[in-house]
Every structure is written in structure tokens, then in C-alpha cells.
Amino acid sequence: MAVGVFELFSVGIGPSSSHTVGPMRAGAVFARELRERGFLEHVASLRVDLYGSLAATGHGHGTFTAVLLGLEGFEPEEILPEQVEERLASIAETGKLSLAGKVELPYSVEEMVLHPLTVLPRHTNGMKFQVFGAPGPDGSAAVLHEATFFSVGGGFIVREGEEDTAQKELDESKKELPFPFRTAAELLGRCSSKGLSISDIMLVNEKASRSEEEIREGLLHIWAVMEACVESSLKREGLLPGGLKVRRRAPDWHERLLKEDKDRDAKYWQEWVNLIALAVNEENASGGRVVTAPTNGAAGIIPAVLYYALNYAPGMDKATQEDKDEVVVKFLLAAGAVGVLYKEQASISGAEVGCQGEVGSASSMAAAGLAEVMGGTPGQVENAAEIAMEHNLGLTCDPIGGLVQVPCIERNAIAAAKAINAAKMALWGDGTHRVSLDEVIVTMRETGKDMSHKYKETAMGGLAVNVVEC
């Protein structure tokens, strides 16, 4: 299926789309196959191999436990944070997982085979699952079923051997779209020939797979999950999990803002935007429910900028609920259109291109969304997206302890501010500009290729090695 707004904004659990959501999804696919192909009752043992970045930073990112939950049959969109805690406690206590929710199998996280220095050809986030039958007289056991998956960013997974098929299916499905586009130039061309905005083009394409009402409801639901994520985060206090001793700041900041900014003075916009970004990313860091936007590590930027659009954009003080819903829908559609460009031409995976692909892409998408709802022309919206990414180029991924906390949480707040500034700068221009969004996207991809692997979600460089963990 062609990448659309609901693939870019999907509901999952923290802390990482590529290291938590993708691996859980892969485990669930494998478990479903075991069930559907009738292997389950013959399974006697299981082997899980993790490669590259998944092995290097999987502990801090919750990859190992996400794989276990996936193998139990849980899907990231549906699992509740309470279920995560309950099942992991049970596995730890009994030393058994419930394969596909049906067969009790002795297995624990410690048995996973880690290959942090081995990168499989397709992508650094590789994982291989194998199940075996009962051993014969010589002690050897036959492989009943096996599969290798890659978690390629934003919760998307690709299966080994099916990369070409998946690409062909994607190309085929794009043909069914009324206005297919791969580059910003093509997108702008569509806008200009049809006299439509960027969000209109995206809406028409989305209507190829669902009704307009479903699209609107789906996008409003995405925003509702973002809001619920903030609300839940503001109720939690204390330290984030993982042992880094990072204190949650959002609840205190919220309390302070409620006291200092009783009248919702516009001079506090930055503090509110910071608060939303921090709240979402603190919730993500504690394994809560978040919307990948387009990844978990960068999940706070789009909600923070959309919050700005709803509360501080000109005219919003008089907006009705209907107007606000319209802003949400248009914002997410325009941001989604820009997300498609990154997915098509580069990558949204920190393990593949560094943090520029996660936080940079989210900042660029958010800038586009904001420029769109503030009345930008397609050229100005494209300019906003370009400015935001241009000033995130080269951003490395070096989370301390492999935890999605430092620098990730604050980085979302900074990137939200960049997105707002990018949109404002673009709106003060006429849409013409020297560097195109396509040129910046290609530059991001090439910069990512040249970046040392130390700075691509391995916790082997940068802050991850220069800050003492204690």
C-alpha cells in the first residue's frame, strides 16, 4: 500500500518506533504465521537473533521486551501500557512466554542472541526468528519456520526476500492514487495544475482508500491520542525508567504555567510549546502510548507545533470547535504529504541516517503543517518544510545509554521551535527560494550515508560516550 497519512501517524507504544514498535510488529507477524500455518503445536524451542543497532541499543530502547510481546501476539497499536507491565512481569517470573498467545514456551530475554557489530545488507535494524520442533535422538531439531525482518523506521517493517515485491506492490498501489507524487517538485506540480493546496492533494489521495468522513475521524482520533498522551504524562512524576536518573519536567512546568499564565498571555507561547514536546517525549520514554510522528523519538514535535497552531495562530482566539477540527485535519494532511517525501526519497530511521531523519523530518513536516493552516501557498509550505530540514542537516543520533531520553526529549522542543520559525520565515516570503525541498531531502540522505555508524543509533559515539552514566 502507498505510504499515506495513517502509516506515518500510527498509534504505538514508546520508546522507539524503529526499536520498539517495528520489532513488536515483526514478532506479531511471525506469531500469526505460526498460528495460521499450523506450526504452533509442534514448536519446542525458539531462537531470536538481533543485529546491528537493535542489538547495540535494544536494551535501552525496549527492543528485547517488545520482541517478546510481539511473539506473544500483541500488536503495538492495541497493547495497553498495563498489559505490557503485566505480561513482562509474568515472563520474568515464570521464565515462559506464551507464543502467539497459545503455547507456553520456556524463553527469556537473556536467551536472545545479539550481534551488535553485524549489519545485515538491507538495514542495520535486523532480526531473525526461528522455531524448532522437538529434538531427535541425535539431539538436533528441525527448523519449523523462520523469518528475517528489518525495522526500517517509523514502525515500518520489511521482510527479507520480499524487498522487491514490497517495492513493486508500493509502486502498483501508487498508480491507484489520483495524484501520485514522489518528489516535492511533483507535488507542487500537482497543486499548480489542479489549483489545489498540499493538504487537498493529500486528501484526494487518501480518499482512494477510505471515505472523507473516515479520514477526518481518523485524523481527529490521532490528535485525540496525542492530547491523551500529554494528559497522561502530566500526571506522572519522578524519574524516567532506565537508570539514567532523568527527571520528568513536564508536570512541574505545567503547574508553574498554570500559575504564571492564568490569562493565557501570548508571550508564553514558547513555554507551552516546550511543555507539550517534553510531555509527549517523557511519556514515550516511559513506554506510554504515543503517536509515531513520524517516529517515536521525534513524537513530540508535531503535537507541539499543532498545539501552537490551535492556540496561537492568528484568528484562533475566535475559532469554533469546527474551525479547530479543520485546522487539525489540514495540518496533519500537509505534514503527512511532506512525510511521504522523506519516506520516498530518504529515510526516517535514525539508525539509517541519524537524527536528521527523525527529528529533522518531524520538524520539516510540522513546519509544513503550520504554514498550511496559516494560509501558506504550496510554494510557501514547501519552503517552510525546506527551511526546517536545512537547519537540521547533519544531526546525529547518540542517545545516552541507548535510552530515548537525552538528547531526544529536549531536542523535540528545540525542533518544534525551529519548525515554527521556519513556517514564519516562509510565510514572510513569496514561496520562491534558492534551495528546494527535494535538494535538502537528497542532501539529508547523502549526509546520512556518509555519517559514521557511531552516530546512527548505536550508542557508540557522541553524547552516549562522552557523558558519564550515573
Ligand code: SF4
Ligand atoms: S537522538 Fe534522535 S534519532 Fe536518536 S533516538 Fe533520540 S530522537 Fe531518535
